[in-house]
Amino acid sequence: MRLIGINRSPYTRRVAITLRAYGVAYEQTDLSGFGNREEVRATNPLGRIPALVLDDGEVLVDSGAIIDHLDEVHGGERPLTPRAGADRRAVQKVAALMMGACDKGLQAAYHRNHVPEEKRHPPWIDDCLAQMAHALRAVEALAPAGKGHLLLGRLTQADITAFVAERLARGLGIDTATATPKLHGLTRRLLETPPFRSTEP
Numbered sequence: 227m228r229l230i231g232i233n234r235s236p237y238t239r240r241v242a243i244t245l246r247a248y249g250v251a252y253e254q255t256d257l258s259g260f261g262n263r264e265e266v267r268a269t270n271p272l273g274r275i276p277a278l279v280l281d282d283g284e285v286l287v288d289s290g291a292i293i294d295h296l297d298e299v300h301g302g303e304r305p306l307t308p309r310a311g312a313d314r315r316a317v318q319k320v321a322a323l324m325m326g327a328c329d330k331g332l333q334a335a336y337h338r339n340h341v342p343e344e345k346r347h348p349p350w351i352d353d354c355l356a357q358m359a360h361a362l363r364a365v366e367a368l369a370p371a372g373k374g375h376l377l378l379g380r381l382t383q384a385d386i387t388a389f390v391a392e393r394l395a396r397g398l399g400i401d402t403a404t405a406t407p408k409l410h411g412l413t414r415r416l417l418e419t420p421p422f423r424s425t426e427p
């Protein structure tokens with residue numbers, strides 16, 4: 227199994243953490259969507275990371291679809307996304323908020339990095355970052371005050387997606403220690419555990 231993408235990408239990192247949490251052996255090819263467009267297109271016609279090449283050569287694209295497959299095959303009795311019911315809805319909701327937050331954060335970053343300064347529209351960047359910050363605050367409200375995980379008292383995709391979103395937000399200049407202190411604490415604690423520490427870019 228081969229993961230295509232760099233762990234600086236929150237979507238790729240989410241998949242890498244999931245693979246490690248499930249104890250799945252894999253190799254990784256460090257390619258970035260913008261920096262290695264042609265090489266990435268050879269695996270994913272859309273030119274985006276992550277992609278996952280399975281042992282039989284089948285290619286999966288998009289972190290959500292990749293994780294759905296990993297849950298199905300490796301999740302056993304306690305997949306990182308519960309298989310049904312209220313628990314599944316709760317985890318999926320946090321994951322959707324946190325992946326959406328990453329989408330908005332990256333829209334802001336792309337605007338900063340790819341639009342010439344004289345054509346930039348700062349209110350657009352501010353709006354994207356505000357959407358990201360609002361989503362983080364909504365998930366902050368769910369976070370337990372102590373040392374627990376976000377939901378169900380165990381590691382789920384809620385924690386993994388909150389981790390990558392909080393890290394991206396911090397990288398974009400959002401002061402998460404002040405704005406979302408419980409999420410900030412959660413990511414620091416998760417970083418002490420092998421799936422998170424071993425995937426640090």
Ligand SMILES: N[C@@H](CCC(=O)N[C@@H](CS)C(=O)NCC(=O)O)C(=O)O
Nearest residue numbers: 235236237259274275276288289290
């Ligand atoms: N919804 C996709 C988003 C993937 C994505 O946007 N990846 C970024 C890297 S962080 C990328 O490859 N961007 C290049 C591009 O969009 O052209 C997922 O969850 O995998």
